[in-house]
């Protein structure tokens with residue numbers, strides 16, 4: 001299987017000059033296409049920091065992150081922005097939709113940044129919102145949507161750019177269990193039917209149970225990794 | 233989509249957007265208003281100077297100066313005056329014979345420029361007749377009538393028909409004195425000039441000086457200001473041996489006042505623009521601060537700096553484009569109204585405006601092209617002001633912005 005993420009020895013140290021905090025400590029990680037991987041660990045264990053490093057939102061203090069053969073730690077800030085646009089999908093804990101845009105526009109926006117044609121945008125927006133079960137909420141602004149619905153729009157938005165993988169930092173933390181289950185169902189379906197790679201952090205056991213690979217972090221270091229288990 | 237987001241962001245906080253729009257409108261209004269006051273005053277000063285004091289063109293001997301007891305005179309004065317009056321574009325022309333001397337009575341004396349004038353021509357060129365506030369303007373058949381300024385009359389306790397003695401040197405440097413009687417008292421916009429100028433019949437003065445068909449000064453009023461240079465050139469060609477000067481050369485002070493006024497109004501306009509810039513920078517910084525997280529998300533998702541920058545700039549530009557027409561229209565309305573009705577400063581300034589060569593009522597006015605100059609300045613200021621907050625937004629780091 002293709003390796004899409006290859007993290008070599010990455011560390012992230014905060015306050016290196018005073019009291020150094022090893023938020024991520026010497027992590028080696030390979031992620032293959034099609035994985036459905038959970039990053040678990042107690043609060044403060046470095047899950048968010050690691051995801052930020054893998055997603056090119058932050059730069060490691062040392063080590064390299066190679067995505068699809070590109071060492072993103074070598075990219076300039078503006079190259080990195082462009083790289084994220086075309087390769088990585090993001091889902092955030094607090095949804096972070098653009099409040100002034102409707103659900104449809106939030107999804108379409110990414111494709112506009114990618115200069116996708118109007119026709120293709122329309123098709124994809126409709127298909128994606130249908131896929132996350134929000135065909136009837138296309139023209140509604142985020143404020144009128146429930147948390148679960150907003151997070152599903154966020155998943156549709158992450159998919160819109162046809163990324164190599166989607167990073168989701170505690171995507172269910174702000175959702176009730178019904179909404180969380182529904183979101184997980186959609187993510188799992190996308191993973192199985194479209195082979196979309198998901199890496200999500202969580203400390204919710206029910207979410208962990210849905211993952212096919214579980215990586216445990218303690219104090220910024222990987223303490224266990226189940227490896228990818230085959231689809232059931 | 234960038235425009236769409238910018239447009240919708242405007243409606244997120246209508247009050248804040250309104251504040252920017254109103255600031256732009258007020259900036260325009262205030263800028264145009266200040267400029268109009270200065271322009272109006274400058275124009276008034278200019279009109280007064282041209283129509284009451286210096287006219288458009290003056291002609292003298294090349295070595296003309298009032299500092300000598302013998303002022304160089306120009307020959308064949310009558311013929312020259314007739315010729316010039318008939319030139320195209322000339323509205324009126326007059327000649328003046330000048331003697332520097334003294335005016336005295338029992339109360340006291342004062343150094344004086346004694347102007348011998350052709351009463352009708354002078355009235356046409358410098359409106360002298362309309363400035364008479366007491367007595368009459370050279371109507372009496374009696375010889376040696378004299379017109380003097382109100383302030384001087386008060387100082388020397390002179391009334392109508394009072395006797396005064398004028399003393400000066402004639403053509404042969406002999407001291408001559410002659411008795412005159414006050415036929416009229418005048419008051420112009422320029423009280424300083426009034427105190428130093430008396431007017432008598434040109435024939436009376438010529439006789440006393442011993443001049444015949446000679447004069448010291450010719451003043452020419454034109455049908456409009458634009459004719460100044462062409463007519464000046466025509467006259468120069470007709471009389472190559474004489475010094476022909478336009479109003480700017482005769483009175484560099486007036487030209488200087490006009491340019492100083494322009495500069496002064498520019499200073500005020502700049503102050504207003506700075507205030508506007510400050511307001512916009514503050515307000516937009518606030519808007520960006522409020523949206524830190526959102527901007528961080530846009531960056532995380534892959535919106536590049538150029539697009540982010542233009543999104544924030546677009547927001548300000550839209551506000552400016554909506555605010556400016558209001559400001560312009562209100563400014564135009566107010567200025568047009570005041571250009572007709574005027575602002576009467578008598579209540580605040582008394583008659584002091586006269587000491588500076590102005591009327592008591594200011595008529596603010598502004599040519600259309602200057603409205604647009606101010607509009608352009610305001611728009612540029614607003615856009616430059618939006619750049620600072622936009623640059624601030626670019627400095628955000630997505631990770632920090634999102635987890636704020």
Ligand SMILES: Nc1ncnc2c1ncn2[C@@H]1O[C@H](COP(=O)(O)OP(=O)(O)O)[C@@H](O)[C@H]1O
Pocket residue numbers: 014015021022023041042043044045046047048049050
């Ligand atoms: N910007 C920062 N400056 C200093 N320390 C930080 C910063 N961000 C995270 N940390 C520290 O790094 C460690 C890992 O944090 P984080 O990645 O957020 O963990 P998690 O997402 O697993 O809760 C924590 O000890 C946290 O306090």
Ligand SMILES: [Mg+2]
Pocket residue numbers: 047048049
């Ligand atoms: Mg976290």
